[in-house]
Amino acid sequence: MPEYKIVVPATSANVGPGFDVLGIALSLFLELDVTVDSSSSVHLDPNSSPKYNLTLEYSSENSSVSLDPDENLICLVSLHVLKKFNYFEFPKYTHVKVTNNIPLGRGLGSSAAAIVAGVLLANAVFQLNLSLSQMFDFCLEFENHPDNTTPAIVGGVSASYVLDHSATKDKVDYVKIPVNKSLKAIVAIPEFELPTSHSRSVLPKSYTISDIVHNLQRIATLTIALGQDPIVPERIYNSMKDKLHQPYRSALVPGLSKFLSSLTCSNTPGLVGVCLSGAGPTTLALAYDNFEAIGSKIIEIFDSESKGSFKTKYYILDIVDCGAYCNCTSS
Numbered sequence: 001m002p003e004y005k006i007v008v009p010a011t012s013a014n015v016g017p018g019f020d021v022l023g024i025a026l027s028l029f030l031e032l033d034v035t036v037d038s039s040s041s042v043h044l045d046p047n048s049s050p051k052y053n054l055t056l057e058y059s060s061e062n063s064s065v066s067l068d069p070d071e072n073l074i075c076l077v078s079l080h081v082l083k084k085f086n087y088f089e090f091p092k093y094t095h096v097k098v099t100n101n102i103p104l105g106r107g108l109g110s111s112a113a114a115i116v117a118g119v120l121l122a123n124a125v126f127q128l129n130l131s132l133s134q135m136f137d138f139c140l141e142f143e144n145h146p147d148n149t150t151p152a153i154v155g156g157v158s159a160s161y162v163l164d165h166s167a168t169k170d171k172v173d174y175v176k177i178p179v180n181k182s183l184k185a186i187v188a189i190p191e192f193e194l195p196t197s198h199s200r201s202v203l204p205k206s207y208t209i210s211d212i213v214h215n216l217q218r219i220a221t222l223t224i225a226l227g228q229d230p231i232v233p234e235r236i237y238n239s240m241k242d243k244l245h246q247p248y249r250s251a252l253v254p255g256l257s258k259f260l261s262s263l264t265c266s267n268t269p270g271l272v273g274v275c276l277s278g279a280g281p282t283t284l285a286l287a288y289d290n291f292e293a294i295g296s297k298i299i300e301i302f303d304s305e306s307k308g309s310f311k312t313k314y315y316i317l318d319i320v321d322c323g324a325y326c327n328c329t330s331s
């Protein structure tokens with residue numbers, strides 16, 4: 001009876017000036033427990049009619065997610081990969097139990113985690129031995145900017161670029177960026193969802209050269225500053241400023257402008273930088289100390305700016321150096 005455990009981290013994309021380029025893997029996880037078991041009782045349930053020989057179960061509060069393999073993102077990706085290898089269904093009695101701790105549509109890479117999990121699911125059950133490059137290519141077919149999927153696969157902080165969307169393979173290349181080990185992420189998660197498609201639709205089609213240069217200067221310094229020891233808070237703080245996406249998305253996230261302008265490394269000990277996480281509405285603060293105090297200060301800002309229209313909670317998360325993995329727990 002083969003059993004697999006697939007684990008994929010949450011990710012925060014962009015990291016200030018790194019729009020569609022940078023991403024951080026964080027210690028919040030999507031987990032899949034996969035069994036291929038002819039004696040499993042879940043298949044005796046008359047309401048659970050397997051499609052593609054697959055049944056799906058979510059253990060946590062993701063009630064909006066479809067359990068139909070033709071609609072569920074993890075299954076769609078997995079079936080897409082399988083078709084490329086001329087498989088059209090899973091082995092009989094495949095059951096996938098999903099435990100998802102990554103909130104949906106909040107800017108913490110839930111869709112990227114689901115996509116990566118789908119690729120790893122196909123890879124594990126059919127022993128496809130996919131290379132890293134093949135995994136990146138499959139992910140790119142579902143999310144055409146790799147800033148979430150790359151750190152979800154390789155962990156840590158990464159920068160990636162798409163070589164050529166029209167190439168037939170090996171489209172994504174990446175580097176991992178050294179990060180000072182004392183840094184942690186404080187993510188403040190509002191209780192409302194903001195679909196990435198909507199958050200991208202408010203961005204302009206063109207930019208001034210001064211705004212582009214603003215971000216180019218900062219992304220270059222940020223990628224070095226994050227790994228420096230001792231940390232130079234002002235350098236990271238200034239390097240995390242952005243002019244390509246945050247100004248346009250501020251209208252979608254009440255409190256974002258105040259969060260970005262009022263918390264500085266001078267008035268908040270331990271803080272080194274602030275930005276929108278991915279497409280929002282979650283915000284990210286990087287810090288090396290005083291994590292709880294910074295978290296409380298962020299919540300105060302959002303509680304006052306939201307005027308009671310939504311609540312915000314915060315998590316203190318580690319930057320995880322290990323990306324997605326799959327363990328075979330029995331044979």
Ligand SMILES: Nc1ncnc2c1ncn2[C@@H]1O[C@H](COP(=O)(O)OP(=O)(O)OP(=O)(O)O)[C@@H](O)[C@H]1O
Binds near residue numbers: 073194
């Ligand atoms: N564990 C999951 N299982 C199935 N579908 C999922 C899962 N996680 C995310 N999704 C799908 O992805 C959608 C959210 O994707 P979206 O790109 O809008 O947000 P996000 O990935 O959380 O944010 P961002 O890309 O800004 O980090 C969900 O509404 C759902 O359709």
Ligand SMILES: N[C@@H](CCO)C(=O)O
Binds near residue numbers: 278
């Ligand atoms: N770089 C992407 C991340 C969200 O998927 C964006 O900001 O739209």
